[in-house]
Amino acid sequence: MQFDPMLLRNYLPKIGILLWLLACAVASGQTSKAGAINGEWWSLLDQDLSRWEVFTGVPHTTVDIDWDSKGNDGITGKPLGLGRNERGIFTVIMEEGKPVLRVSGEIYAALTTKEEYENYHLKVEFRWSEKKWPPRLTEKRDSGVLYHCLGKHGAFWNVFMHSLECQIQEDDCGSFYRVGSTLAKVPVDAALKLDPKQKLRPKFNPDGELRELAPGKSGTVLSPVSNEKPHGEWNTIEVMTVGDQAVHIVNGRVVMGLQQIRQEKGDGAVPLKRGRIQIQSEGAELFYRQIAIRPLTEFPEAIARAAGIRHQSNDKRFGHPIQDK
Numbered sequence: 001m002q003f004d005p006m007l008l009r010n011y012l013p014k015i016g017i018l019l020w021l022l023a024c025a026v027a028s029g030q031t032s033k034a035g036a037i038n039g040e041w042w043s044l045l046d047q048d049l050s051r052w053e054v055f056t057g058v059p060h061t062t063v064d065i066d067w068d069s070k071g072n073d074g075i076t077g078k079p080l081g082l083g084r085n086e087r088g089i090f091t092v093i094m095e096e097g098k099p100v101l102r103v104s105g106e107i108y109a110a111l112t113t114k115e116e117y118e119n120y121h122l123k124v125e126f127r128w129s130e131k132k133w134p135p136r137l138t139e140k141r142d143s144g145v146l147y148h149c150l151g152k153h154g155a156f157w158n159v160f161m162h163s164l165e166c167q168i169q170e171d172d173c174g175s176f177y178r179v180g181s182t183l184a185k186v187p188v189d190a191a192l193k194l195d196p197k198q199k200l201r202p203k204f205n206p207d208g209e210l211r212e213l214a215p216g217k218s219g220t221v222l223s224p225v226s227n228e229k230p231h232g233e234w235n236t237i238e239v240m241t242v243g244d245q246a247v248h249i250v251n252g253r254v255v256m257g258l259q260q261i262r263q264e265k266g267d268g269a270v271p272l273k274r275g276r277i278q279i280q281s282e283g284a285e286l287f288y289r290q291i292a293i294r295p296l297t298e299f300p301e302a303i304a305r306a307a308g309i310r311h312q313s314n315d316k317r318f319g320h321p322i323q324d325k
Contacts, residue, residue, distance in 0.1 A: 041123070041292040044113065044277075045099050047092050051115070054090055056080035057108035057159030060134045063087070073135050074108045074283070079158045085109075089281050101279070101288040103143065106133045108159045109281040112149065118274030121296045122147070122239045126168060128231055129285040136283030140170040143282050146179060147239055147246070148275035150263065156180040160278060164261065166239050166248045167223075168280075173237065174223040174248040174255035176204070178213055181264040182272060184246075185212045186221045187257065187308040204256050206308030212260075223248070223255040234289070240303065242296055244271045247307040257307025 044051050058077035061070045065086055069078030080086060089109045092099045103111075128141050136142060146163035155162050162180030167173060176186060189205035201220045202211070213219030227250040229235050238249035248256035262269035279288065299309060 041294050043292050045101060045291040047094065047099050049090065049092060049111070051113055052111050053082065053114055054085040055082050055110045055112060055153040055159065056084045056086055056089060057154065057157065059107050062134050063107055075157045077158070079154050082153055098289065101291070103279065103281050103286050103288065105131065105281050105284040105286070107281065108157065110153070110160050111279040112153070112161070113277045116274050116276050117293065119242055119296055120293050122277065122293050123290065124237050124288055125234045125290045126237065126286055126288045127234045128170070129287060131285035133283050139283065140172070141284035141286065143168040143284065143286055144177070144280040145237060145239060146278035146280065147241065148182065148261065148272050149278050150272070150275045160280070161276065162263070163275065163278065164246065164258065166237060168237060171226045171228060172223065173226070173228045173235065174250040176221045176248065176256050176258060178219040183212065183262040183264060183269055184258040185210050185260045188221055206257060206306055208308070210259065221256065223250070225253070225255065227251045227253045227255065240296055240299060242299055244273050245309055247299060247303055247309070254303055254306035257309050259309060
């Protein structure tokens, strides 16, 4: 049979992503059931959640479960721990033959990939449902995608790992939150309040001053705009990471750019370029679909520009710390 080079060209993207996923699995010492390939994307979601594990935090006192260390804030107390997907916090339903993840939100918990990833483009779709639970009955619906997760389960709030958060919250999608011992620099401008209950927070500006969040604080940089669709509609959240830089995208709009991502270590910090991925259960019911990932070697020029990234990841200069006021 005559060799057809066009046939090889058609399969090269799939071969490449398989090799990348294999490298991620070997590096993290994990293996799991393969996801479905769709072009160059690799699905992380299946009916059995085979690529994930569940860590459940501290149940609220109102949760109907036999546990001797509940709390009033979802944080203080003893976490249920690994493998305790109590009361169906994370479940998969099928819609039109495709898996959809339901996050109940009833207990603070994290759905965590078994593997670590680096240099990737992650895309998820989500929509809010109606249910809310204590201690956030009167708060905005909240969740989030945590990436470059490292260390032990439950290191932060007795439930999440040290990580970087792409916020998913009503009217606040795409904002950046430091979770635990991570660090990053973000170009910012004037501080603002998301609502009257909150302190002043810096706002992302791709042309602003590159500044670093103060070590030891749960730092935040707000998205400059709310690009979320009306309640109940599907939204698309994307996280791109290359080396020690990352970009958050909400419904096609770049809303955050991170540079010089690091992890605190001793009296200093070391570059942070890889880690696991977590989906948060945080007091509100919502649904996720199309959780997919593909390898990424560089940011498209337009996206890098919109994120304020000038490809200066080796810049040794440090900006001024931002203190929570």
